Amino acid sequence: MKRWMRLGVFAAALLCGCATGYHSDKGLIRGYTGGYWDQPGPGELLKVGFGGNGYIDRDTTHAYLMYRCAELARQRHKPYFRMYESLPDAIRDRPVVDLTVGRVAGKMGDWVFVLFDQNYSAGDLSAVEVEKRYASYIHPPGAAGS
Amino acid sequence: MNRVSRAIRGLGLAAALAVLGGCAGLPTYQPAPNQPLATIKLSPSMAGQSQPLSICDGRECYELKNDHGELRVPVGKRLLLFKVLVATGYQRMYSCTPDLTFVPYAGVVYYADFSLRAEHCLLSLYRDAPFSRVGVMFEPTVRGVPHKHAG
Numbered sequence: 001m002k003r004w005m006r007l008g009v010f011a012a013a014l015l016c017g018c019a020t021g022y023h024s025d026k027g028l029i030r031g032y033t034g035g036y037w038d039q040p041g042p043g044e045l046l047k048v049g050f051g052g053n054g055y056i057d058r059d060t061t062h063a064y065l066m067y068r069c070a071e072l073a074r075q076r077h078k079p080y081f082r083m084y085e086s087l088p089d090a091i092r093d094r095p096v097v098d099l100t101v102g103r104v105a106g107k108m109g110d111w112v113f114v115l116f117d118q119n120y121s122a123g124d125l126s127a128v129e130v131e132k133r134y135a136s137y138i139h140p141p142g143a144a145g146s
Numbered sequence: 147m148n149r150v151s152r153a154i155r156g157l158g159l160a161a162a163l164a165v166l167g168g169c170a171g172l173p174t175y176q177p178a179p180n181q182p183l184a185t186i187k188l189s190p191s192m193a194g195q196s197q198p199l200s201i202c203d204g205r206e207c208y209e210l211k212n213d214h215g216e217l218r219v220p221v222g223k224r225l226l227l228f229k230v231l232v233a234t235g236y237q238r239m240y241s242c243t244p245d246l247t248f249v250p251y252a253g254v255v256y257y258a259d260f261s262l263r264a265e266h267c268l269l270s271l272y273r274d275a276p277f278s279r280v281g282v283m284f285e286p287t288v289r290g291v292p293h294k295h296a297g
Contacts, residue, residue, distance in 0.1 A: 039190035042257050043281020087259060090280045102264030106238050115279060
């Protein structure tokens with residue numbers, strides 16, 4: 001019994017003491033610390049977000065969210081995507097090329113509305129270029145498998 | 147002060163009283179048979195909640211019942227639409243009551259979105275625009291509610 005309690009305390013310490021990694025927030029174990037998520041609509045927009053815990057820093061949260069948008073574009077076979085910070089910006093077609101990540105209720109996190117494009121138009125970002133720019137956050141140099 | 151401003155202030159006062167009185171006590175809105183209604187589609191952040199939004203019509207305040215991601219509201223007069231959020235964050239509690247007013251028209255479909263960003267919560271309402279890529283357009287009757295802040 002004591003062994004299981006020690007194991008439980010160790011697992012809890014591991015989860016609580018680690019910054020959120022690059023993964024979905026739906027996982028039973030890893031999702032406990034947060035992760036990326038998306039919600040469809042309105043229209044063709046996809047709301048993409050990343051929620052971290054109290055240990056992740058702003059730069060990493062920003063990199064994870066940018067990378068996730070690019071990854072979703074490539075999964076949809078769309079070479080380009082554009083990001084809007086709000087629905088009013090989407091209606092006025094005022095895309096942003098970078099994000100300002102802040103805290104919500106003490107947790108680091110942000111979200112953005114994304115439109116995916118087959119052909120380039122002004123305000124679009126290249127999915128391949130964005131993935132390349134932030135790859136070092138997802139696969140740190142020297143990490144196994146990188 | 148014009149009529150719209152007076153109406154908005156009146157609706158704001160009604161909502162404040164409703165919130166102070168405890169929203170759990172608000173009755174659920176029940177439209178009369180054959181009453182003309184407008185539809186509010188809920189964004190995914192609210193679609194899973196049973197009573198995601200409330201309204202005040204100047205006299206009474208009601209909870210709106212979620213019907214498969216949509217709400218029905220009475221038409222023809224300015225309504226105050228508001229949400230009460232109480233959530234737990236990282237080592238703290240977070241609460242907010244964002245609101246707005248608008249005039250619903252019969253048969254029109256609206257889209258309500260709720261979001262949290264950088265310690266602010268925002269409720270917004272748009273008109274459904276299925277012909278556009280973005281899916282929504284600005285609703286011209288939406289107005290903010292003036293709130294007095296201490297300090």
